[in-house]
Amino acid sequence: MVRAGLTTERLVRAGAELADEVGFDQVTVSALARRFDVKVASLYSHLKNSQDLKTGIALLALEELADRAADALAGRAGKDALSAFADVYRDYAREHPGRYEAARFRLDPTAAAASAGGRHAQMTRAILRGYDLTEPDETHAVRLLGSVFHGYVSLETAGGFSHSAPDSQESWNRILDALDALLRNWPTP
Amino acid sequence: MVRAGLTTERLVRAGAELADEVGFDQVTVSALARRFDVKVASLYSHLKNSQDLKTGIALLALEELADRAADALAGRAGKDALSAFADVYRDYAREHPGRYEAARFRLDPTAAAASAGGRHAQMTRAILRGYDLTEPDETHAVRLLGSVFHGYVSLETAGGFSHSAPDSQESWNRILDALDALLRNWPTP
DNA sequence: GTGTTTTCCTAAAGTCTTTAGGCAAGTGCG
DNA sequence: CGCACTTGCCTAAAGACTTTAGGAAAACAC
Numbered sequence: 317m318v319r320a321g322l323t324t325e326r327l328v329r330a331g332a333e334l335a336d337e338v339g340f341d342q343v344t345v346s347a348l349a350r351r352f353d354v355k356v357a358s359l360y361s362h363l364k365n366s367q368d369l370k371t372g373i374a375l376l377a378l379e380e381l382a383d384r385a386a387d388a389l390a391g392r393a394g395k396d397a398l399s400a401f402a403d404v405y406r407d408y409a410r411e412h413p414g415r416y417e418a419a420r421f422r423l424d425p426t427a428a429a430a431s432a433g434g435r436h437a438q439m440t441r442a443i444l445r446g447y448d449l450t451e452p453d454e455t456h457a458v459r460l461l462g463s464v465f466h467g468y469v470s471l472e473t474a475g476g477f478s479h480s481a482p483d484s485q486e487s488w489n490r491i492l493d494a495l496d497a498l499l500r501n502w503p504t505p
Numbered sequence: 506m507v508r509a510g511l512t513t514e515r516l517v518r519a520g521a522e523l524a525d526e527v528g529f530d531q532v533t534v535s536a537l538a539r540r541f542d543v544k545v546a547s548l549y550s551h552l553k554n555s556q557d558l559k560t561g562i563a564l565l566a567l568e569e570l571a572d573r574a575a576d577a578l579a580g581r582a583g584k585d586a587l588s589a590f591a592d593v594y595r596d597y598a599r600e601h602p603g604r605y606e607a608a609r610f611r612l613d614p615t616a617a618a619a620s621a622g623g624r625h626a627q628m629t630r631a632i633l634r635g636y637d638l639t640e641p642d643e644t645h646a647v648r649l650l651g652s653v654f655h656g657y658v659s660l661e662t663a664g665g666f667s668h669s670a671p672d673s674q675e676s677w678n679r680i681l682d683a684l685d686a687l688l689r690n691w692p693t694p
Numbered sequence: 695g696t697g698t699t700t701t702c703c704t705a706a707a708g709t710c711t712t713t714a715g716g717c718a719a720g721t722g723c724g
Numbered sequence: 725c726g727c728a729c730t731t732g733c734c735t736a737a738a739g740a741c742t743t744t745a746g747g748a749a750a751a752c753a754c
Contacts, residue, residue, distance in 0.1 A: 467656025482641040503686040
């Protein structure tokens with residue numbers, strides 16, 4: 317019989333597509349096998365288990381997101397960099413909801429260390445270099461930005477801001493304005 | 506044989522406890538049946554299905570959270586109200602991680618309408634009455650606060666801020682200071 | 695006390711995960 | 725080229741969860 321040409325790489329990539337189509341939590345080894353028209357057990361030569369597949373998708377998503385962010389940041393600073401960076405997250409979540417969910421998947425410490433998580437933190441710090449913050453305020457600000465971006469995107473994706481005025485896009489713009497103002501004027505107690 | 510005295514109410518309540526112990530996504534009709542020492546099929550007289558159970562837990566969590574927030578807000582205004590409100594979310598998530606996850610569960614529109622979601626939005630608006638914001642800025646600010654609180658709590662719960670200085674509690678305090686300053690000084694383009 | 699309703703049960707089918715062991719398709723070496 | 729070897733996909737099977745159908749006994753109503 318003709319072989320399907322499975323590899324871990326291809327499986328993870330297809331898993332990511334599947335996630336975008338049906339949701340990350342609906343990604344299943346069985347569904348993936350169906351997609352390749354192959355028996356379920358065959359996938360276990362390439363994947364340790366179901367968790368392994370999900371971890372793979374999460375790592376892929378974090379990588380892609382970091383790549384896009386790095387691109388967006390090139391040649392920008394200040395508010396410009398802040399907006400571009402934030403938009404990368406929001407756009408990615410809208411284009412690839414399943415992958416975005418995956419990026420929020422709780423990784424075990426080993427996987428987390430090997431992930432692009434560090435790049436994300438570094439880039440956030442790079443943006444803050446356009447503002448006059450010193451430690452520990454810079455770290456507080458990193459955490460604030462992470463919270464706002466993740467929080468907004470996840471509420472928006474969950475449908476929180478649809479069906480009500482004003483438009484979500486407008487809130488997003490004004491929130492970025494507000495964050496810029498805040499960072500330029502970070503309060504000292 | 507002696508009856509177990511199951512009711513939807515008791516099942517949902519036990520489901521919430523289970524969620525706090527093993528995580529919301531590990532809450533299963535089977536596990537719940539074991540907890541009541543009863544056969545699985547018996548639960549289906551009280552629950553439409555597994556989704557129904559999860560929705561019930563989500564509604565319970567939203568209710569509890571709204572009750573706590575209402576208590577915390579009583580007699581407070583301004584920064585004081587802001588901090589108290591924010592702490593309710595954070596503390597609840599730390600005390601009841603499973604329930605908090607449940608509160609983030611995507612409800613179908615019918616359940617969402619019947620949920621305490623509206624109370625949460627109303628209370629956020631009440632806090633903002635202590636600041637000088639007019640529409641549509643008030644709505645933008647509601648969305649910002651929701652994003653920060655949800656985002657911070659969910660990153661913190663996922664372990665994002667542990668094992669690194671400064672202490673998460675300190676970031677939380679400084680972020681609340683920053684939000685207070687921002688709301689007192691909301692930028693107009 | 696009889697009749698009705700409610701509560702829990704047994705049984706069964708469908709899905710997903712994961713492991714064990716097998717045959718055949720590709721690969722490498724003489 | 726032909727052979728052994730490795731790898732890739734298969735069949736088989738067991739265990740867990742979900743959900744439905746239909747039955748028996750407990751609780752209740754009069």
